[in-house]
Amino acid sequence: MPLPVLRGGHRFRSTFSLTRRLFNHNVLPNRFAVRSYISDRGGQKPNQKVVVVGIPNPVIWFRTRIYYFLIRAYFDKEFSMEEFTEGAKQAFCHVSTLLSRCQFEALEGLVAKDLIGKLEEKCNLLPLSYKKALSADPDEIMYTTPGDVGIYYDDNGRRFVSILMRFWYLTSARLPEDTMEGTRVFQVAIGGEEDAETKRLLTANYEFQREFTKGVSPDWTITRIEHSKLLD
Template sequence: MVENMAVLFRGCCRFPSTLRISRVVLTGSGKARLPRSAGAGVVSAAARQYSSEPGGSKQKVVFVGIPNPVIWFRTKIYYFLIRAYFDKEFNIEEFTEGAKQAFIHVSRLLSQCQFQALEGLVAKDLIGKLEDKCSLLPLSSMQALSADPDEIMHSTPGDVGIYYDDNGRKFVSILMRFWYLTNARLPEDSVEGSHIFKVTIGEEGETESKRLLTAHYEFQREFTKGVAPDWTITRIEHSKLLD
């Protein structure tokens, strides 16, 4: 599985220096940390068009973020610190692309209840919690966990944290946010804050309902000398499906 993940990411980034998911990293107790920085907003627009009402005019799904100058500057400082003191080849754009591929792969495994396949990719203590939560979800909600590559509308880095524990071990965590569409049949009030779009399919004007969902995946890596440069997923949230 580790070798498969390496192949999965090799085409999108310089794997060893940016994003590699291959082994579990557990932090020690009593760890200290620097203040976390929230990611700056990003302005972007999806290329495809959707209509939110049957027979309505098509509209682009647009994600707009107005960055707070202080937060934006602080985030840039954290990226500089990572490059200066932890990994000189770190690149947030390549990391973001690698994290997106990891999100696609892990979300599919979750939707199929392949929890053993998550070992080495997701922290061990988190796998058990995910298995307990998934056991309570209906089939439609399980299907909604899987993010199709063509249905990911936007992804952006969020919080960045630098940690030190009592033994001097060093950690970096980066929270990634994803927005994706799903055609899973969910109850109208099952996912708070989501939006339903009517998507036109084919030339005959047939429509299909899709719901816009969000997911948060946190990646952590230990930068202590002598430790393998591996990123591990330590937090997974899917809208109101997995909190």
């Protein structure tokens, strides 16, 4: 199965299909447990553990399974939501890093052209701390879940699938308290309480879209980017 290539050598599986599905975003973690770091005095890399407790809506869960079946039956028989989620996380980390560095030219081919211009306008107005907070490290992603999903056709018979992915991630960027009201704050200790570091839990929504019309290359494009409290 061909793998779409992103700039910089990054590859994402073709099952990373953009299926915009009527999946409401009620599947949220009810509670986030603090990531615990256990450091060995011998200098070994700290062990990391993340515990997230979430209770999905059974109606939404069942409905999304129906859509996944339709995607496999009529669009991509090798579609896997697990593989898609992993690919989405890679894309999220890569694109969010490019945004934080204001490398907008590198977004071409990854993000819809009309969206790149809008992101550039917003990012250029952000203070350095906000730009830093845009970047998501793979090890700091606490929770990932599909949001709105759907399958649709245009007037010319072209077929599209899109999936909105929701991410919760930690950042150590220093952000003003007054403008970040409503976000969760964690004290993370590495090696001892004296080394405690404050991290804030942020959310982001990335929508991925792919055209499944016959003869069209299997490329996935990000058509929507939202970083709560940062790119509102």
